[in-house]
Amino acid sequence: MPLNAQTFWTGLVVAVVGFFSSFPIFLQGVLAMQATPEQASSALMAGAVSMGLAGIVLSLWLKVPASVAWSTPGVAFLAVSAPDSAGFAGAVGAFVVAGVLCVIAGFWKPLARLAASIPAAITMAMLAGVLLSICFVPFRALGEAPQVALPIMLTWYVVGRFSRLFAVPAAVLATLVLVVVHNGGGLAAPDHVLTHPVLVVPVFSVSAVLGLGLPLFIVTMATQNIPGVSVLKANNYQPPTGKMFATVGLFSILSAPFGAVATCVAAITAAMCCDEHAHPDPAQRYMAAVWGGVFYCVFGVMAAVVTHIAGLAPPMAMACLAGVALFNVFAGSASAALKDEDTREAAALTFVATSSGVSILGLGGAVWGLLIGCVVHLIKRKM
Numbered sequence: 001m002p003l004n005a006q007t008f009w010t011g012l013v014v015a016v017v018g019f020f021s022s023f024p025i026f027l028q029g030v031l032a033m034q035a036t037p038e039q040a041s042s043a044l045m046a047g048a049v050s051m052g053l054a055g056i057v058l059s060l061w062l063k064v065p066a067s068v069a070w071s072t073p074g075v076a077f078l079a080v081s082a083p084d085s086a087g088f089a090g091a092v093g094a095f096v097v098a099g100v101l102c103v104i105a106g107f108w109k110p111l112a113r114l115a116a117s118i119p120a121a122i123t124m125a126m127l128a129g130v131l132l133s134i135c136f137v138p139f140r141a142l143g144e145a146p147q148v149a150l151p152i153m154l155t156w157y158v159v160g161r162f163s164r165l166f167a168v169p170a171a172v173l174a175t176l177v178l179v180v181v182h183n184g185g186g187l188a189a190p191d192h193v194l195t196h197p198v199l200v201v202p203v204f205s206v207s208a209v210l211g212l213g214l215p216l217f218i219v220t221m222a223t224q225n226i227p228g229v230s231v232l233k234a235n236n237y238q239p240p241t242g243k244m245f246a247t248v249g250l251f252s253i254l255s256a257p258f259g260a261v262a263t264c265v266a267a268i269t270a271a272m273c274c275d276e277h278a279h280p281d282p283a284q285r286y287m288a289a290v291w292g293g294v295f296y297c298v299f300g301v302m303a304a305v306v307t308h309i310a311g312l313a314p315p316m317a318m319a320c321l322a323g324v325a326l327f328n329v330f331a332g333s334a335s336a337a338l339k340d341e342d343t344r345e346a347a348a349l350t351f352v353a354t355s356s357g358v359s360i361l362g363l364g365g366a367v368w369g370l371l372i373g374c375v376v377h378l379i380k381r382k383m
Contacts, residue, residue, distance in 0.1 A: 012291065015052075018051075027040055027310060035259060041308075043259025048299050054293070058244060062244075066289055071224055078091070078216070078261065081364045093213070095260065096252075098213045115217070119373075132351075138152070153324055193304065200259055248262075350369040351369070
């Protein structure tokens with residue numbers, strides 16, 4: 001097939017938006033799970049390559065613009081969760097479990113239906129509760145390091161008035177300028193340009209499965225996989241849902257030992273690939289997702305450079321960048337959580353419990369928030 005400029009450039013934009021809008025929170029998530037800098041670099045590489053290859057495979061196989069991503073809500077959940085007692089190896093075990101559950105959901109419809117049966121308002125409330133503390137950081141940084149926070153926040157806001165898609169990538173560029181200034185106008189060269197994979201032998205435990213793996217599966221299914229498939233169907237594509245879930249789950253399992261968090265079907269970038277700007281012929285738009293996957297793999301191979309620059313950033317810069325990257329996600333999830341009066345009480349309790357950061361019996365606030373919200377919702381339905 002000859003190279004088509006529209007699909008090529010759409011794929012590049014998809015990869016730039018998908019990678020640079022969320023890599024800061026990805027790094028925050030794996031570092032919160034006690035990954036070393038080398039493991040974090042490997043995880044970023046594995047996550048990008050996994051979603052790149054999965055997108056290429058699904059798009060060429062099914063001939064649909066199946067854009068794939070890492071689970072941004074999932075890594076946000078990790079960023080505010082307590083690490084497992086086994087450290088990053090325990091978290092990797094949870095990543096494997098989440099991938100296995102996704103594969104099972106692809107072949108066994110009752111599990112997929114169970115994940116989908118949790119009211120969207122409650123899932124969105126849990127996500128909003130997870131994101132709240134991350135979104136606080138830029139405003140705290142205004143008081144502690146205004147010279148860092150102000151340029152990032154202003155860049156994000158001003159560019160966002162013209163293009164929401166490029167607001168976060170522009171904030172990334174502003175952060176890069178701050179890094180250069182912070183290091184005296186230059187940057188030390190990284191030890192290596194190409195990323196070295198670091199194998200982490202997973203450790204499995206009940207606490208990691210219940211406290212990390214299961215919530216990661218639920219939040220990824222509810223906020224990424226299911227909406228991602230819905231975007232394709234809304235654009236008149238009919239992808240086999242089970243095959244898509246099983247495929248991204250399989251890539252999650254394969255990439256987890258190198259530190260990658262859940263690979264999933266994308267929604268926002270899938271919509272970009274489905275647009276007429278990707279190609280005038282809907283039957284050819286899948287190539288935009290293929291090119292997006294190629295560029296994801298390229299960015300993944302260069303992940304060592306990204307993590308090296310992140311390590312040179314001034315204090316609070318990366319956390320501030322992660323916060324602004326999730327402002328709109330928080331706004332959307334909070335709005336969806338509290339919109340319906342029938343589920344508002346359960347959603348509010350879920351949000352408060354999740355954002356409280358409580359930890360009981362080794363389970364964090366997100367798990368308890370989800371349980372409380374579901375129980376309250378069921379009781380209200382019975383009354």
